[in-house]
Amino acid sequence: MKPTREYIIERFSYFNKLCFAGRLTMPRIELSRSRRKLGQLEYKRRRKTFGGWENYDFTLRLSTLIDMEQSVVEDTLIHEMIHLYILSNNLEDSSSHGQLFRRMMEEINSRYGRHISISHRRSEQENEADEELREHIVCVSTFKDSRLCVTVSTKTALFSLWREMERLDCIREHKWYYTIDPYFNRYPRSRTLKFYKVDDPEALRKALETAGVLVKKGNQIMIE
Ligand SMILES: [Zn+2]
Structure with a gap:
C-alpha cells in the first residue's frame, strides 16, 4: 500500500492512544517521494527564555515512492513517533537512536508485537523497485x-x-x-x-x- 495523509493521520491517532498514552501532539503530516528515507521527522530548535533548548514545529513525512506492506508503513510511522516523543518532551538520549530510543522501541515491539527497527531493512520487493x-x-x-x-x-x-x-x-x-x-x-x-x-x-x-x-x-x- 501507499499511505495517504488521511490514513497516516488516522494511524497516528490510533498508535498515539495505544502506545503513547495519547501524549503526542499531532505534527504536520506530509508525504514524500524519498528513496532513502521511508520516514522522517523534521523539527526546529530554539533557545528557551530561561535557559536550555526546546524542539518545536514538527513535520512527519512518510515516503510513498515504494509500495509497502501495511505493517511496514505502520512500523515506520511508530519509529518516527518515538522520535517525536523524545524530541517534543526534550528528553536526553545518548544518540539519535540511543539507549532511550531503543528501550522504547523494544517495549513497543514486545508489548504490541511490532517489528520496528533502527535502520529500516529493505524488503525484496523494495530492492527490486530500486x-x-x-x-x-x-x-x-x-x-x-x-x-x-x-x-x-x-x-x-x-x-x-x-x-x-x-x-x-x-x-x-x-x-x-x-x-x-x-x-x-x-x-x-x-x-x-x-x-x-x-x-x-x-x-x-x-x-x-x-x-x-x-x-x-x-x-x-x-x-x-
Ligand atoms: Zn530514526
Whole structure:
C-alpha cells in the first residue's frame, strides 16, 4: 500500500492512544517521494527564555515512492513517533537512536508485537523497485565451506578491504568487480569487512555479466 495523509493521520491517532498514552501532539503530516528515507521527522530548535533548548514545529513525512506492506508503513510511522516523543518532551538520549530510543522501541515491539527497527531493512520487493544506476565496487567471495558472499566497498576502503580479504584463511576465492548494475543497490557499503550471503547465485551471476573485473597491479587497482 501507499499511505495517504488521511490514513497516516488516522494511524497516528490510533498508535498515539495505544502506545503513547495519547501524549503526542499531532505534527504536520506530509508525504514524500524519498528513496532513502521511508520516514522522517523534521523539527526546529530554539533557545528557551530561561535557559536550555526546546524542539518545536514538527513535520512527519512518510515516503510513498515504494509500495509497502501495511505493517511496514505502520512500523515506520511508530519509529518516527518515538522520535517525536523524545524530541517534543526534550528528553536526553545518548544518540539519535540511543539507549532511550531503543528501550522504547523494544517495549513497543514486545508489548504490541511490532517489528520496528533502527535502520529500516529493505524488503525484496523494495530492492527490486530500486532501479537507479549507481557505481559499485563489489567483492564476490567463496568461502571454503562453499558459502557465496558479497561485500560492497566504499571507494576509500577498497585497498584495505582488498588486503584484508587476501589474508582471510576461510575464503577460497575472491574476485572484485566494478559495476553499475542496480542489483547491488540492495547492499550497504562497507568500510570494514562485512559479508552478505547470496541466496540466489544465478541472479548474482546475471548481475555481474556487464561488470568489469578489477585487478591489482602494484599500488594500483584498475579495471582489467
Ligand atoms: Zn530514526
